[in-house]
Amino acid sequence: MCYNAAHNTNRGFQYAIAHANTIEEKNEFERKYLEWKKSNAVFAETYFTSAFSHDDFLVVYQEGGFTSVDQMQWGLIPRWCNNSEKSSVIQNQTINARSETIFEKPAYRQSALDRRCIILMTGFFEFHHQGRRKYPLFIQQRKGEIMAVAGIWDEAEVDEKKIRSFSVVTVEANESMAKIHNNPKNPHRMPLILNPDQFRLWLTALEKDDVISKKMVSNLMQPYPSQDLSYST
Numbered sequence: 235m236c237y238n239a240a241h242n243t244n245r246g247f248q249y250a251i252a253h254a255n256t257i258e259e260k261n262e263f264e265r266k267y268l269e270w271k272k273s274n275a276v277f278a279e280t281y282f283t284s285a286f287s288h289d290d291f292l293v294v295y296q297e298g299g300f301t302s303v304d305q306m307q308w309g310l311i312p313r314w315c316n317n318s319e320k321s322s323v324i325q326n327q328t329i330n331a332r333s334e335t336i337f338e339k340p341a342y343r344q345s346a347l348d349r350r351c352i353i354l355m356t357g358f359f360e361f362h363h364q365g366r367r368k369y370p371l372f373i374q375q376r377k378g379e380i381m382a383v384a385g386i387w388d389e390a391e392v393d394e395k396k397i398r399s400f401s402v403v404t405v406e407a408n409e410s411m412a413k414i415h416n417n418p419k420n421p422h423r424m425p426l427i428l429n430p431d432q433f434r435l436w437l438t439a440l441e442k443d444d445v446i447s448k449k450m451v452s453n454l455m456q457p458y459p460s461q462d463l464s465y466s467t
Contacts, residue, residue, distance in 0.1 A: 235330045235415075236402045236425045237285045238359035240372070242380075243270065243278040243305070246292035246354035249380035250303050253430045259301045266303050282359065285309060285329040285402075293400055295351040295387055296437040306351075310401040311390040312341045318393045331386055331401040333426060333455040337448070342401065345386040348439040350451075351400055353383045358425060360415045369467065371414055373424075376464045384426040384436055384454070402426075408457035410465060427458035 247267040254260035283289040290305040309325035328341055336346040357374030358381070375381050387400040407415055407422040415423055428436055432454055440447050 235404055235417075235420055235423050236358050236360075236383075237329060238282060238370075239285070239291075239308075239355045240281050240283070240357050240359075241279070241289075241291050241355045243274075243292050245356065245380055247303070249354055249382075250292070250294055253382075253433065255301070255434050262301065263303050283308075286326060288325060288399075291400070292354045293351045293385070293387060293398075294354065294433070294437070295349065296439065297349075299439075301437060304398065306387055307397060307399040308402075309399055310341065310345065310386065310388055311392065311397055311399045313344070313388050313390050315390050316392055321390065321392045321397075325399065328401045330404045330423075330425075332423075333403050333405045333452075336386060336403060342386055345388045345401075347442060349387050350436050350439075351385045351387040352428060352433060352436065353385045353400060353402060355381050355383060357381055358383075360411070360424075361417070362414050363416050363418070372466050373411070373414075373463055374466075376462055382428045382430070382433070384428050403455070405455050405457055408460045408463075410460035410463070411457070414465065424457060426455055427463075428454065 251263045285308045288307045288309045293306045294303045310328040311321045311325050315321045331342045336342045357372050359370050359372055361368040361370050384403045385400040389398045403426040404423045405426045407424045411424040412422040
């Protein structure tokens with residue numbers, strides 16, 4: 235699974251702008267980037283964060299057919315949850331969403347249809363178990379680029395405050411990750427990592443009965459090639 239990650243908001247914005255699909259998207263990303271720079275005296279960079287701290291990550295998402303980028307909390311709060319006590323419990327349970335069941339689980343199924351997103355991070359951590367010891371390894375793109383991780387997002391109004399949040403979609407691990415992620419409680423998983431040519435399909439909303447498009451999206455849910463990632467202590 236994925237419970238710890240690193241991110242660099244400045245680099246994330248630059249990546250989103252460079253991989254915009256249209257001029258309109260690029261203009262929107264640049265507008266949000268300028269807004270963010272004006273509101274942040276120091277560029278946000280986190281080398282290690284726990285999902286359970288519900289940190290903000292930069293997320294590319296689509297709403298009403300329009301693509302934008304913003305910061306969202308890690309740990310999805312479904313749109314039907316409006317109680318702060320309940321939302322805190324749910325958010326700790328929705329760090330990750332298994333790709334095999336996102337169209338079925340009550341907390342995920344609506345977002346899986348119409349609110350899929352891309353989380354921009356510099357990499358994630360997994361712990362390799364050897365007996366009673368755990369050793370963290372940092373996984374990133376081999377070329378050191380920003381990593382585009384597939385997710386689902388939602389917006390909930392909790393105690394009259396609107397919160398946008400996300401879950402990381404996970405898949406079966408590739409060969410290297412299967413050796414690393416050997417937690418006996420839930421082994422051999424990894425985040426779903428996307429290439430730029432897959433962004434548009436992943437972000438586009440689905441109709442509930444659109445079986446063909448749902449299958450196309452499901453076909454994207456594959457392990458990322460081992461040789462395209464680097465693994466370091």
